[in-house]
Amino acid sequence: MPGCQSGGSEQEAMGSAPRVLVTGASGLLGRAVCREFQSGSWSVIGTAYRRARPRLIRCDLTDEDAVRGLLHEHKPDVIVHCAAERRPDIVERHTEAAVNLNVHATSMLAKEAALCGATFLYISTDYVFDGRNPPYGEDDTPNPLNVYGRSKLEGERETLRLCPAALILRVPILFGEVESVSESAVTCLWLRVQDTTESCTLDHCQQRFPTDTRDVAAVCRKLCERARQEPSISGIFHFSSNQQMTKYEMGVSMARAFNLPCDHLIPLTEQLAASTLRPMNSQLNCSRLELLNLSVEPRPFNTAITDCLWPFTPDKRWRQTVFH
Numbered sequence: 001m002p003g004c005q006s007g008g009s010e011q012e013a014m015g016s017a018p019r020v021l022v023t024g025a026s027g028l029l030g031r032a033v034c035r036e037f038q039s040g041s042w043s044v045i046g047t048a049y050r051r052a053r054p055r056l057i058r059c060d061l062t063d064e065d066a067v068r069g070l071l072h073e074h075k076p077d078v079i080v081h082c083a084a085e086r087r088p089d090i091v092e093r094h095t096e097a098a099v100n101l102n103v104h105a106t107s108m109l110a111k112e113a114a115l116c117g118a119t120f121l122y123i124s125t126d127y128v129f130d131g132r133n134p135p136y137g138e139d140d141t142p143n144p145l146n147v148y149g150r151s152k153l154e155g156e157r158e159t160l161r162l163c164p165a166a167l168i169l170r171v172p173i174l175f176g177e178v179e180s181v182s183e184s185a186v187t188c189l190w191l192r193v194q195d196t197t198e199s200c201t202l203d204h205c206q207q208r209f210p211t212d213t214r215d216v217a218a219v220c221r222k223l224c225e226r227a228r229q230e231p232s233i234s235g236i237f238h239f240s241s242n243q244q245m246t247k248y249e250m251g252v253s254m255a256r257a258f259n260l261p262c263d264h265l266i267p268l269t270e271q272l273a274a275s276t277l278r279p280m281n282s283q284l285n286c287s288r289l290e291l292l293n294l295s296v297e298p299r300p301f302n303t304a305i306t307d308c309l310w311p312f313t314p315d316k317r318w319r320q321t322v323f324h
């Protein structure tokens with residue numbers, strides 16, 4: 001792409017901040033990534049689609065011309081690609097649209113990043129593994145159980161094929177500052193925890209490692225900054241909290257954090273037949289990041305989840321609208 005090749009370094013030589021383009025900047029992780037880079041004195045360009053707001057650029061990443069135009073105009077030094085359809089049940093039902101975003105848009109961005117010389121970071125998932133033989137290292141063979149996992153794995157492969165110097169960061173189930181509790185598969189448990197009048201079963205089979213988006217965002221910045229200095233830093237990395245919990249244990253931890261009873265939460269110890277298969281335990285071994293001193297100490301679940309949920313406690317319901 002003419003003019004794109006040297007844009008970032010010229011800017012930096014002139015003393016201006018390096019530019020990061022964050023896709024999915026209206027989403028759970030993208031918001032935290034934008035904040036993290038802003039706090040690190042980067043110039044941040046965030047893109048969104050349906051939730052594009054004044055400070056975010058509206059761009060349908062499945063529109064190739066729009067993506068080319070976006071990169072040509074903003075000439076980012078780094079692209080952190082967070083946008084995806086990440087709800088496994090929706091991917092199962094609307095596969096074509098999800099593959100368009102998770103695979104084809106990723107291919108396009110990776111190809112353009114390589115042409116522009118931008119550092120490309122693709123966010124992936126522990127769902128690329130089948131969860132039968134944890135923990136999983138970066139070189140272990142993926143075997144996704146559902147269409148979402150397959151689409152993200154295909155996105156990884158396209159990324160490395162078209163942009164061999166790219167970074168891939170696999171992460172597990174995420175939670176963070178949410179616009180509504182239903183936005184994350186972790187915080188959505190809060191509705192059931194709070195309703196102590198109804199007994200409620202929660203899965204106590206599938207092992208998860210709920211991870212705070214602030215920690216993931218900090219790793220993203222460290223990775224990108226280091227990769228820009230050391231071109232040998234590339235390929236696949238894993239990052240995860242080290243606290244293993246089932247959904248039942250997450251619910252109990254939330255109840256305790258807010259001094260609520262938890263007797264109404266019933267551990268479900270049998271796997272129910274589900275339309276979308278999910279891994280039993282896809283624990284990620286994160287030693288590659290740790291050896292390179294690129295990791296951060298994950299926040300403990302009970303304090304991190306309190307930060308996220310307190311705006312949704314009964315006496316603070318009015319605060320539900322603050323995060324816009």
Ligand SMILES: NC(=O)c1ccc[n+]([C@@H]2O[C@H](COP(=O)([O-])OP(=O)(O)OC[C@H]3O[C@@H](n4cnc5c(N)ncnc54)[C@H](OP(=O)(O)O)[C@@H]3O)[C@@H](O)[C@H]2O)c1
Pocket residue numbers: 023024025026027028029030047048049050051052059060061062081082083084085086101123124125126152171172173174175184185
């Ligand atoms: N959340 C998790 O538990 C989890 C776990 C493991 C891995 N991950 C990975 O982490 C990354 C971030 O996930 P997340 O939880 O932040 O997702 P999210 O909250 O669902 O956000 C998805 C983002 O993608 C954007 N998007 C959707 N369709 C688009 C399109 N056609 N063009 C441009 N942008 C589009 C959305 O924009 P609008 O909303 O503005 O339309 C939104 O910003 C994903 O790659 C996901 O696979 C997530």
